[in-house]
Amino acid sequence: MFIKYVYLAGERMKISTRGRYAVRLMLDIAQNETESEFVRVKDIAKRQDISDKYLEQIIASLKKAGFVKSLRGAQGGYRLSRKTKEYTVGSILRLTEGDLAPVSCLEGGEFGCSRADGCVTVRLWSMINDAINGVIDNVTLEDLIKWQEEMPYIAYNKDCTQK
Amino acid sequence: MFIKYVYLAGERMKISTRGRYAVRLMLDIAQNETESEFVRVKDIAKRQDISDKYLEQIIASLKKAGFVKSLRGAQGGYRLSRKTKEYTVGSILRLTEGDLAPVSCLEGGEFGCSRADGCVTVRLWSMINDAINGVIDNVTLEDLIKWQEEMPYIAYNKDCTQK
DNA sequence: GTATTCTTGACTATTTTGCTGGGGAATGTA
DNA sequence: TACATTCCCCAGCAAAATAGTCAAGAATAC
Numbered sequence: 291m292f293i294k295y296v297y298l299a300g301e302r303m304k305i306s307t308r309g310r311y312a313v314r315l316m317l318d319i320a321q322n323e324t325e326s327e328f329v330r331v332k333d334i335a336k337r338q339d340i341s342d343k344y345l346e347q348i349i350a351s352l353k354k355a356g357f358v359k360s361l362r363g364a365q366g367g368y369r370l371s372r373k374t375k376e377y378t379v380g381s382i383l384r385l386t387e388g389d390l391a392p393v394s395c396l397e398g399g400e401f402g403c404s405r406a407d408g409c410v411t412v413r414l415w416s417m418i419n420d421a422i423n424g425v426i427d428n429v430t431l432e433d434l435i436k437w438q439e440e441m442p443y444i445a446y447n448k449d450c451t452q453k
Numbered sequence: 454m455f456i457k458y459v460y461l462a463g464e465r466m467k468i469s470t471r472g473r474y475a476v477r478l479m480l481d482i483a484q485n486e487t488e489s490e491f492v493r494v495k496d497i498a499k500r501q502d503i504s505d506k507y508l509e510q511i512i513a514s515l516k517k518a519g520f521v522k523s524l525r526g527a528q529g530g531y532r533l534s535r536k537t538k539e540y541t542v543g544s545i546l547r548l549t550e551g552d553l554a555p556v557s558c559l560e561g562g563e564f565g566c567s568r569a570d571g572c573v574t575v576r577l578w579s580m581i582n583d584a585i586n587g588v589i590d591n592v593t594l595e596d597l598i599k600w601q602e603e604m605p606y607i608a609y610n611k612d613c614t615q616k
Numbered sequence: 617g618t619a620t621t622c623t624t625g626a627c628t629a630t631t632t633t634g635c636t637g638g639g640g641a642a643t644g645t646a
Numbered sequence: 647t648a649c650a651t652t653c654c655c656c657a658g659c660a661a662a663a664t665a666g667t668c669a670a671g672a673a674t675a676c
Contacts, residue, residue, distance in 0.1 A: 301663065302472070303553045303585075305578070306465045307634065310556065313574055330652070344635055350654075363643025364651040379577060390466045393473065410601045411476055414542060414592060415468070421584035422466075429577060438573045464632065470665065493621070507666055513623075526674025527620040623672075631664075641654075646647100 309387040312348050314338050316382055317434055319358065320374050328360075328367030348386060355385050374435060380426035390426070392418045472550040475511050477501050479545055480597055482521065483537050491523075491530030511549060518548050537598060543589035553589070554582045 318338060322329045331349060335342035349368060352358050357377065358368045370377075384390060389397045393415045481501060485492045494512060498505035512531060515521050520540065521531045533540075546553060552560045556578045 301633085302464075302469045302550050303466060303555065304557070305555045305581075306632090309465070310574065313577075317573070328652095332652080341635065343637075346653080346655095347635085353654090360653060361643075362641075362651090362653045363645095364649095365644060366642085366652045368653085387465050392466065392468045394467070410480070410597050410604070411473065413600055414476075414588075414597065417588045417592070418468075418585055421588045422581055425577075425580045425584045429580070434573050434577065437576055441573070464664085469663090491621095495621080504666065506668080509622080510666085516623090523622060524674075525620085525622045525672075526676095527618095528675055529621045529673085531622085618676090619674105620676100621672100621674080624670090626668085628667075629665090631662100633662075634660095636657105636659080638657085639655090641652100643652080644650095646649085 303392070305383065306387060308348055309383045311338070311340055311345065312352065312382050312386040313379060313434075314340075315345060315349060316352070316357070316370070316377060316431055317438075319368055319370055320431055320435060323369045328365070328369050330367040333367075351385050352382075357382070357385070373432070375430045375432035377431040378427050379429045379431075379434075380423065382431075383426060390419075390422055391415070392422075466555070468546065469550060471511055472546045474501070474503055474508065475515065475545050475549040476542060476597075477503075478508060478512060479515070479520070479533070479540060479594055480601075482531055482533055483594055483598060486532045491528070491532050493530040496530075514548055515545075520545070520548070536595070538593045538595035540594040541590050542592045542594075542597075543586065545594075546589060553585055554578070555585070 315334060315338070318334045319329045322333070322337075331342050331345050334340075335345050338345075349358065353360055353368075356371060359371045360366070360368050380390070391397050393412070395409070395412055396415055396419050478497060478501070481497045482492045485496070485500075494508050495505050497503075498508050501508075512521065516523055516531070519534060522534045523529070523531050543553070554560050556575070558572070558575055559578055559582050
């Protein structure tokens with residue numbers, strides 16, 4: 291044993307697999323559902339190369355929020371409950387990641403900070419927050435699909451092979 | 454015991470205490486150093502209400518990167534090695550938080566993803582990345598100080614009472 | 617010489633992440 | 647009605663990251 295600890299970059303300010311998988315999940319359903327057919331988790335799992343058990347867990351929160359409809363039993367599965375342009379990426383991410391504010395102070399409610407007005411740095415965090423929201427609240431599932439169609443080669447619809 | 458588990462929002466997409474403390478630390482030094490005097494960690498810890506042992510750890514990486522100069526012994530302490538406008542918030546955060554890209558694929562180098570070109574979602578993560586960098590790479594320590602001076606009441610120079 | 621202050625490195629508790637697995641309930645088809 | 651299928655719910659767990667703490671040592675000013 292020569293090396294005991296190897297420093298790898300921290301994982302802060304990262305979107306977790308839950309959030310990323312949720313976006314891919316919704317995108318997959320959007321692209322594979324038909325008038326008459328539901329999309330099975332098992333198939334999504336295979337296409338996206340994600341554990342189906344983990345996907346089940348993630349889709350549960352999407353179901354709970356009414357983002358998808360489900361049907362049990364044979365020929366069952368999931369489908370979107372609205373049109374693709376009605377889902378912003380932000381709405382999907384917030385369901386699975388929680389509030390995306392870079393510091394808790396900004397979250398408001400129980401976790402907000404009462405002294406936020408007097409903090410310089412909070413002004414900074416607030417700017418970061420606005421910048422992030424400016425993107426995720428203005429990109430919809432429809433946009434993602436459009437981007438994919440514009441791609442001249444095979445699009446993986448996988449953000450990465452990595453975790 | 455009635456409640457066993459309480460679900461609190463996840464901590465993803467959050468700037469860690471290390472990063473937030475580092476910004477406050479630099480700001481504190483900037484505001485308290487003089488021509489002849491260094492700023493002691495102990496004093497910063499007291500002013501900022503952060504454990505001095507923890508601050509020592511954080512300032513070590515700032516020292517290592519040449520962001521601050523130090524002097525040991527009595528009357529020793531730390532001071533900035535450059536002008537306040539030469540430190541962007543991004544440079545400070547990246548030192549303590551690592552790369553701030555929201556997904557590893559974007560980091561390039563060892564952690565980058567070779568297939569990034571073919572991913573729709575990566576285009577999205579990339580937009581978020583640009584938005585974040587657009588803020589943190591354009592705000593300097595000098596700006597923070599200016600903001601604080603503009604504040605009509607006592608500014609805490611603490612982003613929060615919270616962790 | 618002595619008090620002070622930085623410097624280094626190891627250690628630890630807690631939380632979060634990223635899963636896995638078991639069993640049950642509903643549904644369509646034969 | 648039997649049965650395979652599919653969603654649904656809950657429990658648990660290993661690895662990693664976070665947010666520190668602790669102890670001992672080296673340099674410096676007075």
